[in-house]
Amino acid sequence: MINDTCLVDYHLSYIMYHFLVSAMCKKNYKFHIITFGCQMNKNDSERMESILLNMGLELTDKPEEADVILLNSCSVRETAEARVFGYAKNLAELKKDKPHLIIGVTGCMPGRDKDGKMRKKMPNVDLYFPTEEMINLPKWLGELNPDLCAMDNLETDYLNLHPNYKSNFQAFVTIQTGCNHFCTYCVVPFARGTEGNRSLKSILEEVKNLDQRKYKEITLLGQIVNHYIAPHPSGGQTDSENFSKNNPYKKNDFAKLLWEINQFENIKRVHFTAPHLIYMDEEMIDALTLPNQVNYIHLPVQSGSNEMLRKMNRRHDRDFYIDVIKKIRDKKPDIAIGTDIIVGFCGETEQDFSDTVDLYKQCDFDISYHAQYSVRSGTVASKSFKDDVEKSEKKRRWHILQDLMEKITFEKNQKFIGQTISVLVDNFVKGRCLGNSKEMKLVSFSGDESLVGQIVNVKIDKADTWILWGGVV
Numbered sequence: 001m002i003n004d005t006c007l008v009d010y011h012l013s014y015i016m017y018h019f020l021v022s023a024m025c026k027k028n029y030k031f032h033i034i035t036f037g038c039q040m041n042k043n044d045s046e047r048m049e050s051i052l053l054n055m056g057l058e059l060t061d062k063p064e065e066a067d068v069i070l071l072n073s074c075s076v077r078e079t080a081e082a083r084v085f086g087y088a089k090n091l092a093e094l095k096k097d098k099p100h101l102i103i104g105v106t107g108c109m110p111g112r113d114k115d116g117k118m119r120k121k122m123p124n125v126d127l128y129f130p131t132e133e134m135i136n137l138p139k140w141l142g143e144l145n146p147d148l149c150a151m152d153n154l155e156t157d158y159l160n161l162h163p164n165y166k167s168n169f170q171a172f173v174t175i176q177t178g179c180n181h182f183c184t185y186c187v188v189p190f191a192r193g194t195e196g197n198r199s200l201k202s203i204l205e206e207v208k209n210l211d212q213r214k215y216k217e218i219t220l221l222g223q224i225v226n227h228y229i230a231p232h233p234s235g236g237q238t239d240s241e242n243f244s245k246n247n248p249y250k251k252n253d254f255a256k257l258l259w260e261i262n263q264f265e266n267i268k269r270v271h272f273t274a275p276h277l278i279y280m281d282e283e284m285i286d287a288l289t290l291p292n293q294v295n296y297i298h299l300p301v302q303s304g305s306n307e308m309l310r311k312m313n314r315r316h317d318r319d320f321y322i323d324v325i326k327k328i329r330d331k332k333p334d335i336a337i338g339t340d341i342i343v344g345f346c347g348e349t350e351q352d353f354s355d356t357v358d359l360y361k362q363c364d365f366d367i368s369y370h371a372q373y374s375v376r377s378g379t380v381a382s383k384s385f386k387d388d389v390e391k392s393e394k395k396r397r398w399h400i401l402q403d404l405m406e407k408i409t410f411e412k413n414q415k416f417i418g419q420t421i422s423v424l425v426d427n428f429v430k431g432r433c434l435g436n437s438k439e440m441k442l443v444s445f446s447g448d449e450s451l452v453g454q455i456v457n458v459k460i461d462k463a464d465t466w467i468l469w470g471g472v473v
């Protein structure tokens with residue numbers, strides 16, 4: 001566990017950073033960030049916000065008011081990239097009235113654009129950089145407009161930058177970026193590079209700070225979050241100094257990290273995404289039972305067909321997946337489980353698809369996110385396999401899974417009727433509080449705005465597919 005001296009250092013370095021940068025930059029400039037894609041991108045945008053706020057710029061939600069606009073891009077699908085091209089083009093129009101406007105594109109697109117083809121489609125973009133290079137923003141912005149800032153960068157690892165959290169009770173904490181797995185359909189290893197793990201000390205400092213600020217829920221983020229290996233402070237693997245001596249886990253660094261985070265007093269909910277099946281070892285499964293863990297795990301399977309799993313390079317077969325789910329439920333019988341599935345991957349036959357449907361039924365998922373396969377340039381699948389399942393067939397399979405999910409989810413939700421469950425309220429709309437249960441089920445109940453940010457007990461009296469209804473106990 002981290003001690004208080006470290007936390008004082010954390011505060012001091014933060015204050016010094018803020019003071020130094022603000023003192024060197026002129027005021028009254030504004031910035032706007034548009035974020036596409038996943039939670040990790042959102043957390044990266046919180047870091048960029050922090051850099052720009054510390055430079056003395058103000059945040060605006062109106063792009064036309066901004067002097068700096070950053071697009072944090074996503075490459076997961078072609079449509080996501082097309083949206084970024086569209087935004088970059090439209091925003092460039094603003095330069096006609098405001099020639100000093102700086103437009104930047106970061107995130108997954110610059111990361112994977114090795115031949116610069118995407119960059120060429122956005123001629124009016126001034127800055128184009130992979131996520132980890134955000135630490136250069138003060139320098140680059142100062143070069144483009146000396147009135148904005150003229151200084152060197154103060155951090156070397158962008159993961160150590162302090163995010164400007166969007167909420168004062170829920171926070172994302174990125175512990176890892178990049179991936180070594182090279183699933184054949186996936187752009188992540190190309191966009192974000194190979195796996196890099198953040199130092200344990202830095203993670204625990206951030207969590208300690210969140211705990212002191214009385215945050216209630218944190219979500220640990222990583223591409224294969226349960227493959228987290230705490231880097232040794234002086235290089236290499238693994239960190240044996242910063243884990244507590246009485247940490248009960250000995251092998252799996254991620255399980256060890258979960259245990260450490262479960263010791264904080266105010267953090268009542270610990271969530272993580274996304275784990276990979278092959279690292280769900282005994283310690284990892286045991287860690288799901290730690291007292292502050294949410295009662296939910298999202299464990300992507302992608303397909304129930306052994307042939308598809310092999311072609312996707314998922315490194316396990318269907319029986320192994322089903323077996324791990326069984327082990328998880330043996331350990332924690334009421335846990336809610338979610339997954340991701342791709343339909344219509346290269347060569348997926350009717351039999352392959354029915355294997356997926358069969359696996360779905362056996363695993364009895366609470367929720368599942370379905371994607372119709374689309375080719376992503378640069379991936380192994382784009383070079384090695386033919387995208388030979390018709391669009392209409394992909395759509396048909398998608399609907400079959402979607403209908404199955406809605407049926408199973410509705411049935412499973414009925415068990416909550418009459419139960420009292422804890423809900424972290426995160427929104428208040430028209431007299432009703434909204435929030436998530438520990439199973440990550442959306443719950444609505446009548447209440448007042450003061451409950452936002454609180455964990456309350458709610459007795460459920462009605463259950464629909466995507467929402468549970470109830471009243472405060």
Ligand code: SF4
Binds near residue numbers: 181187188189
């Ligand atoms: S595990 Fe596979 S799907 Fe997940 S980020 Fe890595 S390559 Fe992509």
